[in-house]
Amino acid sequence: MAEESVLTDEFLRQLINVGEADILVGVPTYNNAATVGQVVQTIRAGLLKFFPRERAVIVNADGGSRDQTPDLVRGASINDAQVSSDIHALRTLHCISAEYPGEPATGTALRTILASADLLRASACAVVSPESTTIEPDWIERLLRPVYQGKFDFVTPLYRRHKFDGLLIRNLVYPMTRAFYGKRVKEPYASEFAFSGQLGNHFLGQEIWAHEAGRTGTEISLTISAIAGGFRLAQTFLGTKPHLDARSADLVTAMRQTVGALFWSLEPNFQLWSAHALPERLHGVDQLERRSHRPLRVVFGGDGSAPDRHHRIADELLDRPAVQLHEPAARLEIAREQLTHLLRVPLLRERGEAHQVGEEHRDQAALRDRSRRNSGWREPLREPRPALDAEEITGAIGATTGGARERQRRAAPGAELRAGGVLVPAVRARSHA
Amino acid sequence: MALLQDALWYKDAVIYQVHVRTFFDTNADGIGDFRGLAQKLDYLQELGVNALWLMPFFPSPLRDDGYDIADYTSVHPNYGNLDDFKLFLQAAHERGIRVIVEMVLNHTSDQHPWFQESRSSRDNPRRGWYVWSDTDTRYQGVRIIFVDTELSNWAWDPVSKSYYWHRFFSHQPDLNYDNPAVREEMWKVMKFWLELGVDGFRLDAVPYLVEREATSCENLPETHAVLKELRVNLDKYFPGKMLLAEANQWPADLRPYFADGDEFHMAFHFPLMPRMFMGLKLEDRKPITEILKQTPQIPAPCQWCLFLRNHDELTLEMVSTMERDYMYDQYAGDKHMRINVGIRRRLAPLLDNDRRRIELMNGMLLSLPGTPIIYYGDEIGMGDNIYLGDRNGVRTPMQWDGGWNGGFSTADPESLYSPLMLNPVYGYQAVNVQSQKRFDHSLLSWMKRIVKVRKSTPVFGRGSIEFLYPANHRILAYVRQLEKESILVVNNLSSTAQAVELDLRRFKGNILIEMFGRNIFPRVGDLPYLLTLGPYQFYWFRLRKI
Numbered sequence: 014m015a016e017e018s019v020l021t022d023e024f025l026r027q028l029i030n031v032g033e034a035d036i037l038v039g040v041p042t043y044n045n046a047a048t049v050g051q052v053v054q055t056i057r058a059g060l061l062k063f064f065p066r067e068r069a070v071i072v073n074a075d076g077g078s079r080d081q082t083p084d085l086v087r088g089a090s091i092n093d094a095q096v097s098s099d100i101h102a103l104r105t106l107h108c109i110s111a112e113y114p115g116e117p118a119t120g121t122a123l124r125t126i127l128a129s130a131d132l133l134r135a136s137a138c139a140v141v142s143p144e145s146t147t148i149e150p151d152w153i154e155r156l157l158r159p160v161y162q163g164k165f166d167f168v169t170p171l172y173r174r175h176k177f178d179g180l181l182i183r184n185l186v187y188p189m190t191r192a193f194y195g196k197r198v199k200e201p202y203a204s205e206f207a208f209s210g211q212l213g214n215h216f217l218g219q220e221i222w223a224h225e226a227g228r229t230g231t232e233i234s235l236t237i238s239a240i241a242g243g244f245r246l247a248q249t250f251l252g253t254k255p256h257l258d259a260r261s262a263d264l265v266t267a268m269r270q271t272v273g274a275l276f277w278s279l280e281p282n283f284q285l286w287s288a289h290a291l292p293e294r295l296h297g298v299d300q301l302e303r304r305s306h307r308p309l310r311v312v313f314g315g316d317g318s319a320p321d322r323h324h325r326i327a328d329e330l331l332d333r334p335a336v337q338l339h340e341p342a343a344r345l346e347i348a349r350e351q352l353t354h355l356l357r358v359p360l361l362r363e364r365g366e367a368h369q370v371g372e373e374h375r376d377q378a379a380l381r382d383r384s385r386r387n388s389g390w391r392e393p394l395r396e397p398r399p400a401l402d403a404e405e406i407t408g409a410i411g412a413t414t415g416g417a418r419e420r421q422r423r424a425a426p427g428a429e430l431r432a433g434g435v436l437v438p439a440v441r442a443r444s445h446a
Numbered sequence: 447m448a449l450l451q452d453a454l455w456y457k458d459a460v461i462y463q464v465h466v467r468t469f470f471d472t473n474a475d476g477i478g479d480f481r482g483l484a485q486k487l488d489y490l491q492e493l494g495v496n497a498l499w500l501m502p503f504f505p506s507p508l509r510d511d512g513y514d515i516a517d518y519t520s521v522h523p524n525y526g527n528l529d530d531f532k533l534f535l536q537a538a539h540e541r542g543i544r545v546i547v548e549m550v551l552n553h554t555s556d557q558h559p560w561f562q563e564s565r566s567s568r569d570n571p572r573r574g575w576y577v578w579s580d581t582d583t584r585y586q587g588v589r590i591i592f593v594d595t596e597l598s599n600w601a602w603d604p605v606s607k608s609y610y611w612h613r614f615f616s617h618q619p620d621l622n623y624d625n626p627a628v629r630e631e632m633w634k635v636m637k638f639w640l641e642l643g644v645d646g647f648r649l650d651a652v653p654y655l656v657e658r659e660a661t662s663c664e665n666l667p668e669t670h671a672v673l674k675e676l677r678v679n680l681d682k683y684f685p686g687k688m689l690l691a692e693a694n695q696w697p698a699d700l701r702p703y704f705a706d707g708d709e710f711h712m713a714f715h716f717p718l719m720p721r722m723f724m725g726l727k728l729e730d731r732k733p734i735t736e737i738l739k740q741t742p743q744i745p746a747p748c749q750w751c752l753f754l755r756n757h758d759e760l761t762l763e764m765v766s767t768m769e770r771d772y773m774y775d776q777y778a779g780d781k782h783m784r785i786n787v788g789i790r791r792r793l794a795p796l797l798d799n800d801r802r803r804i805e806l807m808n809g810m811l812l813s814l815p816g817t818p819i820i821y822y823g824d825e826i827g828m829g830d831n832i833y834l835g836d837r838n839g840v841r842t843p844m845q846w847d848g849g850w851n852g853g854f855s856t857a858d859p860e861s862l863y864s865p866l867m868l869n870p871v872y873g874y875q876a877v878n879v880q881s882q883k884r885f886d887h888s889l890l891s892w893m894k895r896i897v898k899v900r901k902s903t904p905v906f907g908r909g910s911i912e913f914l915y916p917a918n919h920r921i922l923a924y925v926r927q928l929e930k931e932s933i934l935v936v937n938n939l940s941s942t943a944q945a946v947e948l949d950l951r952r953f954k955g956n957i958l959i960e961m962f963g964r965n966i967f968p969r970v971g972d973l974p975y976l977l978t979l980g981p982y983q984f985y986w987f988r989l990r991k992i
Contacts, residue, residue, distance in 0.1 A: 029945055030917035032729075066772060068729075093735040094915040103772060104730040105919035 019124050020132075024111035028132050031107045035067040036060065036157060037135035039126030042073055043117040045143035046080035049073075052143050053089045057106060059153025061091075065103050067161070070133060073110040074125035076117025082143070083110035120222075120231035127217045135210050137161035139168075140232075142204035147253050155249040156207035166209040166244035169200045169236065172254035179254070181271060186233065189275055193286040194240045199248060201236040202271065208235070212244050220281070230274025237278040241285050455497075455544065456646065456688045456712055456817055457749050458907040460897050462495040463756055464822040465512075466503045466525045467863055469844050471855035476862040478843070478854070480521070480530035484537045489879065491541045493825060493890075494897035498538060499546040499648055499690075501757060503531075507557050507617075511757070511841070512548075513650060514555035514618050518635040535643050544645035546690065551632055552651040553618040561619050565605045574625045577611035577657060578603075585611070588663045594786055613654045613663075623655045623672045633679050640680075646688030646711075649673075652703070653693045665699055673709050688712065690751060694763055697741040707745035715741070715750040715816060717764035720773060722754070722810060723796065724765075726803060727776045729940040731922035733769070735913055738814075749907075750816035754807055755824060759788030759837055760796070782832040790837050794827040799871060801827075802982035805892060806937060809984045812900045813926065813935045815911045825893040826882050829872020831865065842867050847880035899961050899986065905933050914948055921946040921979070925953075925989075932989040934958065938979035947974035958987040 020028070038056050042049055053071060060069045073086035091106040113125045123140065130138045137160040141148065159165040172179075182202055190201040200206075208216075216238045221227040226234050239246060279286065452458075470482030480503075490498065502512030505522050512522070521531050538545050554561055563572040582600035590596050591613055600609040601616040610619045621628050636647060656668040673689075680687055691703045691713040703710045718741075721733035744750070760777070762770045770787070777796055778789040789796070797803040804827060811818045823844055831839040842864050846853030852866050852874030859866070867873050882888035900906050909928035916923055920940035926933045932953065938944050950956075950970045958967035967987065968975075979985070 026947075027917070030919070032918065032920055032940065032944070033942065065768060066728075091732075092915070092919060093732045093739070093913075101766060101768065103724075103733070103768065104728045105732050107919070 019113055019121065019128050021111060021114070024109070024125075024129075027107070027109040027111070028129060031070045031109060031133055033068060034070045034130075034133040034135045035137065036064055036069040036161065037126070037130045037133060037138040038069070038071045038153065038157075039123070039129070039138065039140045040071060040073045040086060040143050041076075041119055041122030041126065041140065042078060042082045042086070042143045043076035044078045044080050044082060046078070046082045046085060048146050049082050049143040050085040050088075052141060052145055052148055053086050053108065055148045055150055056141060056153060057089045057091070057108070059150035060106065061100070061102055062150050063154040064157070064161070068104065069106055070129075070135075071106070071108040072126055072129045073108070074122035074129075075110055075112045076122065077112050083112070086110050118228040120226070120228040123231050123235070124217070124222055124227065127213045130210055130213045131217055135213075136163075137207060137209060138213055139207040140205065145205060145254075148205075149252065152205065152251050155251060156205060159247045159249065160207045160209050163209075164245065165247040166212040167236070167239035168207040168247045168249050169198050169203045170205050170251045171199055171248050172251055174254045181267075185272060186275060189272075190233075190236065190240075193279065194237060194282075196240050196246060198236055198240070198246060201275075202230065202233045203236075204232075205251060206232070206235075208239070209244070212239055212242070215242055215244075224277065225270075226274040226277040229270040230272075230277075233271070233274040234278050237275070237282060241278075241282045451686070453686050454747060454908070455686070456690075458901070458904055459497040459544070459817050460495045460812075460900065461497040461499050461546065461751070461817060461819040462490055462493070462822065463499045463501070463753075463819050465501040465757065465841060468822060468841055469854075470846070471857065474855060474857045475524070476855055476857040477524045478863075479524070480526040480534045484530075484534040487534075487537050487541050487543065490543060492894065493820075494894055494901060495820065496542055496901075497544040497546060497645070499819065500548060502548045502550065507555055509555070509617050510615055511837075513550055514553075514557075514615070515550050516555040516557045516559075518549075519638045532642060539643065545643075546646040546648055546688070547639055547644045548650060549636060549639075549647040550650040551621070552654050553612060553614060553620045556617045556619055564619075565603050565610075568606060568608075575622055575628050575631075576619045577622045578606070579609045579611070582609045585657055585659060585661075585663055588613075588657075588661075592786060611657060614651065620654065620657075623669070629672060629675060633676060636676065636680070637683070640684045640687060644687075646690060648690045648692060649710075650692050652691050652710075653695060665693075665695065665702065670702060670705065670709060673703070674705065677709055690714070694761060696764060697737070701742045701744065704744045704748040707747045711747065712749045712751045712817060715752055716761060718750075718814075719753060720760060720762055720765050720769075722807060723760070723777060724769060724773060725922070726797075726807065726939055727772075729920050731919055731937075731939055734810075734922060735915075738911075738913070751819060752811055752814060752816040753819040753821065754811050755791075755793045755796070755821045755840070756819065757821070757837065757841060759785050759790040761786075761788040763787050780832065785837060790830070790832065790839055792828060792830040792840050793821070793824045794872065795829050799827065799829075800982075801889065804889065805896075806939070806982040806984055808893065808896060809935075809986075810922070810937055812896055813906055813933075813986060814924075815906075815909070815926070817907065818900075820893075825890055826879055827872075827877055827889045829867050829869070829877065831867060834864065838864060845874035845878040847878050848875040852878060853880065895962065902961075903931065903933065903988075904928060905931050909933070914950075916946045916948055918944060918946045920944055923948055932956075933961070934987040934989055935984065936977060936979065936987070937984040938982060941981050943978065943980050945976065945978045947976050950975045953989050956989040956991050959990055961986040961988055 038060070040049065040053060040056070056071055060071075071086065071089065073083060075083050086108050087110050088108070089106075090108040091100055091102045093105065111125055111129075113121050115121055126138070126140060137157045139153065139156045141152070156168050156170070159168050182200060186202050187199055191197055216235050219234070219238060221231070221234055464483070465478070466480055466483050467478045469478045470486050471478050472481040472485065473479060502515060503522055503525050504512065504515045505517040505520050506512045506514050507516060508514070521528050535545055560572050560575050563570050564576045564578075567573070579600065582598060582602075585599065588599055590599060592615060596616060599611060599613055601612055601619075603610055612619050621632070623629060639647075652673060653664040653669065655672050656666050657663045658666055658668065677689060680689065688711045689709075691700075691710040693700055693703055693713060694716045696717060697715070700713050700715075703713050717737050718734070721737045724733040725731055741750075762773055765773065773789065774784065777791065778784045783789055783791055793807070794804060797807065826845065828842070828845055831842055833839070834842075843852060843854035843862060843866055845867065850856060851859055851862060854866070855862060867877070870876060879890065882890035885891060905926045905928040909926040909931070912925045912927065914923040914925065920938060921944060922937040922939055923946070924935050926935065934950070936946070936948070951972060953970045954972065955970065957969045959965070960967060977985070
């Protein structure tokens with residue numbers, strides 16, 4: 014049976030009208046009428062200001078909104094049928110909207126955007142969250158310019174965050190990504206990012222879309238795909254990440270959808286991440302087996318600092334829209350007790366918080382400075398050492414978090430080896446399923 | 447073929463712009479002349495044009511290519527004499543070709559006897575024929591037109607020790623139209639040529655006739671009054687003659703030049719031209735439709751004059767800064783291509799000598815509302831020489847054949863008024879009339895065909911226009927309509943093949959007949975009408991209900 018197309022006939026008709034585009038900005042939505050208008054207007058302002066000569070299009074992949082979301086996006090179009098005296102644009106700007114088939118899911122939305130970019134032969138594409146109300150026009154420049162200039166294939170953001178924002182990303186997804194793939198991509202699961210048409214096509218051709226990872230957490234897979242494919246990566250500072258109203262969500266679901274994608278990616282990329290780590294991995298298996306009777310314990314650090322300076326997890330607000338199947342753009346709030354229970358991490362002691370916040374802010378300030386010096390974007394450092402170099406890794410599996418700093422420091426070198434040990438059986442199990 | 451007697455002849459005209467100097471030299475002095483122009487009238491008749499616009503041919507020091515006139519009622523000896531002109535005019539009329547003469551009202555040469563008298567003494571009777579001042583502080587804030595050569599609109603006259611006003615070059619003093627004697631004299635000049643039989647005037651630089659303090663000294667009501675006075679005389683004594691305004695202004699500012707149909711018959715639509723080039727490069731109809739939307743309705747007897755290129759630079763005064771930068775980058779990468787606020791290039795080089803784009807642009811020129819003007823040489827795709835000074839690069843000799851001097855003159859090549867185009871792409875050996883006449887698919891042959899199709903119906907010259915706005919922005923589509931006749935024009939501005947769905951429901955039941963091949967296309971129904979167009983392709987369809 015032929016595979017169902019992600020593009021409806023009506024949407025295809027709109028794409029025909031757009032024709033070829035230099036720049037595409039995708040906005041995945043589902044009932045975002047409250048914020049999407051402002052976001053799309055800002056995207057438009059950014060395109061007009063920074064890319065006035067380029068053929069640009071805003072593509073809204075909608076999960077079936079029941080509010081006015083698609084209309085608000087389409088209303089930002091600039092065409093000759095409705096001339097506005099306050100908009101000075103060289104050319105037509107299409108803002109098109111597609112309701113993709115099936116249940117709302119960010120992965121499906123991303124696939125719709127990728128397919129659109131492929132058909133429109135867009136050379137630089139960005140995805141922007143409809144909830145990013147702090148968006149400024151220069152986000153468009155910062156995300157797209159490195160790609161459009163042909164210097165990079167994948168640009169992820171750096172945000173100024175609230176200290177309790179994005180903990181799962183900062184403390185689990187980032188360090189794991191870094192550990193396995195050797196790239197310091199601070200936001201591997203970003204709500205804003207940009208990619209080249211080449212990377213988009215590469216990812217579109219991956220065997221992911223029939224799997225859960227092709228529906229949720231797909232952005233992580235894209236990040237890993239970019240790393241694994243040897244594409245050129247950059248990070249760009251976008252300013253403050255909005256602190257939205259958080260809603261409670263099921264932790265297990267959140268973890269499965271977020272971290273699940275990360276784990277799912279390990280199998281197809283086994284050769285890559287195991288290349289440097291095979292001996293250690295085997296060693297790690299041994300250790301894991303020896304400790305198999307003990308609960309799995311995790312120490313989280315943050316922001317690439319040395320493990321001994323990150324001995325706590327501060328909160329559990331997961332900053333990532335659209336990880337929930339039916340509310341793709343929703344934020345998930347994971348109760349502190351839930352997360353710590355799952356990860357077996359003792360709650361922080363209050364006295365430690367001030368210290369950690371201070372460090373974190375210093376780190377972000379430094380990023381801002383670097384960003385300014387480098388025109389807003391920078392290339393993430395490739396790890397000079399093997400991917401599982403313990404010195405560079407901020408998370409360690411197998412150590413208890415309740416221990417003192419000293420103990421962490423001692424445990425760190427072996428931690429990565431054990432990390433490999435944890436994951437390999439899972440991969441093998443999947444491959445035999 | 448005699449001239450048809452129709453007061454609105456200019457609406458159906460296809461005008462050919464030519465400088466006598468550039469066309470054909472019969473006395474081997476290296477300069478084209480009226481006898482030569484008369485000899486080439488058969489060529490112009492074959493091309494299908496039915497009006498000629500002659501650039502200034504009057505006695506002049508030629509410091510501004512003849513726009514600095516030193517005698518309004520004679521012919522520059524380089525081009526022949528008045529008898530030669532009369533013979534030419536008669537020959538043109540015999541072929542059904544009308545002649546429009548350039549008339550520079552705003553200023554004269556500083557070599558003109560009027561100015562020489564005026565400057566000779568403050569008491570001279572002609573002192574008041576020009577705008578004199580003891581200071582150069584009057585009319586502060588008035589823009590300088592030639593910003594790259596002039597520092598002020600005032601120039602010091604050491605003879606009469608006072609300043610005179612000039613909006614163009616300092617050697618072109620402005621006439622004083624507050625003086626009734628000047629108005630009367632200029633009407634006499636026009637009358638002189640009208641009595642010889644010319645069919646109309648292209649009036650140069652009309653916005654600047656009158657000066658007033660605390661104004662821009664452009665488009666003033668007093669200027670309109672002067673022009674209306676000329677029009678009254680024209681209609682009274684020479685009905686059926688035409689006035690064409692050269693006013694490089696925004697459409698809204700141009701509209702008063704039509705007044706209530708009692709000022710100018712026609713005016714150039716300056717802002718449209720750069721936007722046609724812009725739309726083509728952007729592959730987007732927006733610049734074109736936007737400017738035409740801003741174009742006001744004009745009285746029924748009036749008409750816009752459209753052009754792609756002319757003897758001047760492709761002016762970018764009537765575009766925004768962003769658009770100007772874009773145009774410079776896209777069409778004038780080499781600094782030599784730029785002059786004043788514009789681009790001094792011919793049509794073919796501007797379009798990379800791409801035949802499809804040349805055809806598309808001519809297709810739009812001949813189908814948008816207005817009377818089209820073809821600049822000499824563009825019908826064969828002549829090139830330009832950007833290394834010649836001023837705008838002389840687009841005023842090189844007409845290329846008739848691949849022989850001596852391109853068939854333009856038998857003089858020594860070194861004695862020609864301008865070097866010929868010599869390069870292998872645009873040179874006279876590659877691009878010339880003789881070679882293109884031999885082939886049915888040459889640009890010249892194609893131009894003849896499209897002019898013929900244009901002239902096969904009055905719809906293009908006199909009909910209304912209604913734009914269709916298909917979602918595909920690379921398609922510029924419009925319906926031209928006159929009474930019961932309708933023509934659908936569909937242009938693909940893109941370099942790639944396009945599909946477009948047109949909403950033609952109100953023409954339901956009509957069949958489309960392609961006007962060049964007369965092939966029948968499917969009948970219009972309830973569904974959107976689907977067309978596919980190749981790169982830069984365009985269609986002209988006659989809508990017929992049979």
